[in-house]
Amino acid sequence: MSKIFSLTLTIKRYDPDTDKTWFQTYKLEAGAILRFVDLFRRINVEQDATLSWASSCEHGQCGSCSVKINGRPMLACELLVENAVELFGTSEFKIEPVTVAPVIRDLVVDWEKAYERVHRAKPYVISPKQLPPGVTEHIISPQEVAKYEDATRCINCFCCATACISSHKSFIGPNAAMASIVRMMDTRETAKDERLDLLYSEEGVYRCHTSKACTHVCPKKIDVAHFIALAKEGDF
Amino acid sequence: MDRYAPKMKNLAPRDIVARSIETEIREGRGIMNPDHQIEHVWIDLRHLPDYVHEVKLKEVASFFKTYVNLDSRTQLCPVRPSNHYHMGGIPTNAFGEVQGSAGQIVPGLFAVGECACASFHGFNRLGTNSLLELLTMGRYVGERVESYLSEKQISAPKGAGEASLALFSSYLAGTGKENVGRVRLDMRDMMTRKVGVFRHEKGVGEAIQELLTFKERAEKTSVSVRDARWNQELLERWELDNLLDNAMTIAQGALLRKESRGAHFREDYPVRSDDFQYHTLVSMTEFGKVTFGKRLIDMSLFEAKGEYSEHFKIIPRKY
Numbered sequence: 412m413s414k415i416f417s418l419t420l421t422i423k424r425y426d427p428d429t430d431k432t433w434f435q436t437y438k439l440e441a442g443a444i445l446r447f448v449d450l451f452r453r454i455n456v457e458q459d460a461t462l463s464w465a466s467s468c469e470h471g472q473c474g475s476c477s478v479k480i481n482g483r484p485m486l487a488c489e490l491l492v493e494n495a496v497e498l499f500g501t502s503e504f505k506i507e508p509v510t511v512a513p514v515i516r517d518l519v520v521d522w523e524k525a526y527e528r529v530h531r532a533k534p535y536v537i538s539p540k541q542l543p544p545g546v547t548e549h550i551i552s553p554q555e556v557a558k559y560e561d562a563t564r565c566i567n568c569f570c571c572a573t574a575c576i577s578s579h580k581s582f583i584g585p586n587a588a589m590a591s592i593v594r595m596m597d598t599r600e601t602a603k604d605e606r607l608d609l610l611y612s613e614e615g616v617y618r619c620h621t622s623k624a625c626t627h628v629c630p631k632k633i634d635v636a637h638f639i640a641l642a643k644e645g646d647f
Numbered sequence: 648m649d650r651y652a653p654k655m656k657n658l659a660p661r662d663i664v665a666r667s668i669e670t671e672i673r674e675g676r677g678i679m680n681p682d683h684q685i686e687h688v689w690i691d692l693r694h695l696p697d698y699v700h701e702v703k704l705k706e707v708a709s710f711f712k713t714y715v716n717l718d719s720r721t722q723l724c725p726v727r728p729s730n731h732y733h734m735g736g737i738p739t740n741a742f743g744e745v746q747g748s749a750g751q752i753v754p755g756l757f758a759v760g761e762c763a764c765a766s767f768h769g770f771n772r773l774g775t776n777s778l779l780e781l782l783t784m785g786r787y788v789g790e791r792v793e794s795y796l797s798e799k800q801i802s803a804p805k806g807a808g809e810a811s812l813a814l815f816s817s818y819l820a821g822t823g824k825e826n827v828g829r830v831r832l833d834m835r836d837m838m839t840r841k842v843g844v845f846r847h848e849k850g851v852g853e854a855i856q857e858l859l860t861f862k863e864r865a866e867k868t869s870v871s872v873r874d875a876r877w878n879q880e881l882l883e884r885w886e887l888d889n890l891l892d893n894a895m896t897i898a899q900g901a902l903l904r905k906e907s908r909g910a911h912f913r914e915d916y917p918v919r920s921d922d923f924q925y926h927t928l929v930s931m932t933e934f935g936k937v938t939f940g941k942r943l944i945d946m947s948l949f950e951a952k953g954e955y956s957e958h959f960k961i962i963p964r965k966y
Contacts, residue, residue: 413681428874442682444715449683455879456828461872463879471713489713516877 414443416492416502420450422462423507425514434505435459443493447506448476451487451518463517471630474568478518479507484570486630509573511584525569528583532609534590537602549599559596562589562638564631571625571635582618583609585625585635592638595647603647616642652966657690659966662910665728669844672727680725689723728844733893734771734910736764738928738942743788748928748940755801759788770926818884823867827883830868834861834894842898847914851902855935858895862934865891896929899937903927919961 421436437454445453451464466476469488476487481499496502508518512525540549571585582588591610594600610616616639625635641647651667652659659667668688671677677686692700692708700708700720711717711724737758738746743765745756761777764770765784772780837857841850865887870880904927906920907913928940949959 426874427876428872444680444682446714452828455883456826456832460827460870460880460883463877470710491714491716493716516879519877 414493415440416443416496418450418492419503420454421503421505422518423505424462424517425508427516435462437462441492443491445492447478447480447487447490447492447495450492463515463519465519472566474566475522477509477568477570477573479505479509479573481505484509484573484628486568486570489630509569511569511572511579525572526567528572528579528587529567529590532583532587532591533594533606534587536594536597536600537605539599540601551598555598559593559638561633562593562635564633565589566631568630570628570630574624574628575619576622576624577618577620581614583614585619585639588616588619588642589633589635589638592642592647595642610642619643655966660964662912663964663966665844665910666912668726668728673845677727678725685727687725687727690726691723692719693721693723695720732772733761734764734769735926736762736770738926739763739765741765741787742791743784744791748930748942750942755795757788757792759784814888815881815885818870818881819873821866821869821884823869825864825867827865827868827880827887830861830864831883831887831890834858834890837861838894838898842894842901845912845914846901848902848905851898854898855895855902858891858898859935862891891934892931895935896931896937900927900929900939903939 417438417440419436419438421434423432424435425432437458439450439453439458441450441453446469448464448466448469451462451466454462464476464478464487466488467473469476471486471489474486477484478487479485480487480490480495481501481504495504506518508514508520509525512520512522514520542549565586567586569584569586572579572587575582575585588610591606595603595606595610600606619636619639621636621640623636625639626633626637629635648656648659648664648667651670652663657664671688672686677688679686692704695704697720704719708719711719715725717724739758740746740752743757743759743763745753745758747753759765760780761772763784765780767780767783768776834857837854841854841857865884868884870878870884872878872880875881901911901913904911904923905913905916906923907917908919908923924944926942926944928942930938930940946959949956
């Protein structure tokens with residue numbers, strides 16, 4: 412745990428004032444279990460206070476810190492230096508913002524715009540089943556929930572959507588599709604026709620080309636491709 | 648933990664566990680993590696069956712794996728107290744309406760979430776119950792704001808917003824070579840040592856003086872980017888001022904409260920005292936000059952002597 416790594420971070424910068432894009436290289440020494448968010452913060456303190464990056468919870472729950480590291484979308488708060496060096500086989504890292512939304516500055520993207528696709532998929536129960544008089548709860552068995560429980564751990568970090576080989580413009584995206592698929596499986600949901608209209612629309616699951624890049628990069632280890640595959644079969 | 652809380656051990660209240668860990672560290676039995684430069688102790692979960700790690704403690708076990716590359720089934724794992732949640736906050740009524748020192752509502756001002764203290768669990772937030780707070784207070788306060796807005800036309804008071812604009816103008820006009828990040832880190836180290844788990848009149852008094860110096864240093868910083876679109880430098884500069892404000896009011900409150908109560912532990916006054924049976928209210932319009940007030944603790948549930956009221960009695964804490 413006490414090994415020091417000499418790292419080179421080449422980070423894609425963007426200045427909205429001048430509309431200029433460029434790559435800037437930072438070299439730093441870092442301990443094995445520091446995370447990339449710790450590195451960005453260290454760069455702010457020691458080298459460049461203007462480097463802009465986003466994070467919030469810094470423990471893999473909010474999805475704010477996703478960036479591309481050597482082309483792979485990942486959460487910066489969970490990537491340890493020694494794991495990064497092992498995974499990529501190098502101590503040189505090219506860091507870019509995710510591709511799912513316009514860049515505001517450097518590594519910060521406009522998450523509001525990214526969420527437009529998720530909102531379109533309506534990630535909530537649109538029309539809950541009517542409860543019989545006197546009954547105040549919907550009962551869902553653990554076996555029923557087990558079918559889609561994993562998918563509910565999605566934090567909308569958009570790593571899957573960034574890795575997805577389908578177009579961000581023509582496909583609603585893996586995380587948005589999965590959010591809708593989960594509610595199709597939820598027995599409380601009655602608005603199934605509306606959901607099917609979206610899932611089988613021009614921007615629905617047939618835009619998915621089964622690369623499974625989504626599953627491959629998901630930091631919460633959700634098999635996103637699996638849910639989209641079920642939707643293609645109509646297996647809700 | 649056998650020595651500190653023989654019955655409850657690791658499941659003793661958080662403030663007791665925090666003091667236990669901190670005591671071990673102060674007495675030289677801590678371990679320094681070289682990467683983060685932080686001292687800690689070990690938690691030993693190796694005796695627990697795999698099922699417990701993989702299913703019952705899944706979240707915790709995965710934290711150790713993800714953030715320090717350790718397997719809790721076979722290895723010791725590092726733990727230490729940290730700043731996890733802010734107890735107390737902006738005083739409001741049950742609908743998020745902010746109250747002044749005399750309990751009067753400040754019209755149009757609302758506070759909700761961690762910054763407020765709605766009091767589902769005293770002024771704390773029990774583990775995993777933040778969802779309760781978000782769903783309930785989020786809804787209640789949202790609905791109250793809506794009804795407030797529809798009640799009457801409110802015009803902004805004269806000069807509204809000018810103070811904020813002036814503040815940001817001062818950040819942009821700042822000159823000086825001090826480093827915002829370093830001031831923040833120095834302040835963090837100092838607060839952790841002097842106004843952290845263990846407090847003492849001498850240390851807290853020094854902290855207050857040092858905070859004045861940190862404020863001076865903060866004012867000798869500059870920003871190079873002048874654009875408002877996600878200006879990291881400006882954000883850090885602003886957050887530093889907010890941190891300093893919080894640190895100063897916390898330190899002064901800690902100095903005033905000459906007793907120990909829950910997480911506030913005074914080495915020079917280690918016992919709870921009825922003299923301090925009140926909530927401290929603080930207000931600070933000029934940095935360093937804190938005005939104090941008191942708010943009575945609501946003991947009505949105990950005094951009503953209804954069902955379960957005996958649970959609200961103040962008793963010595965033995966674990």
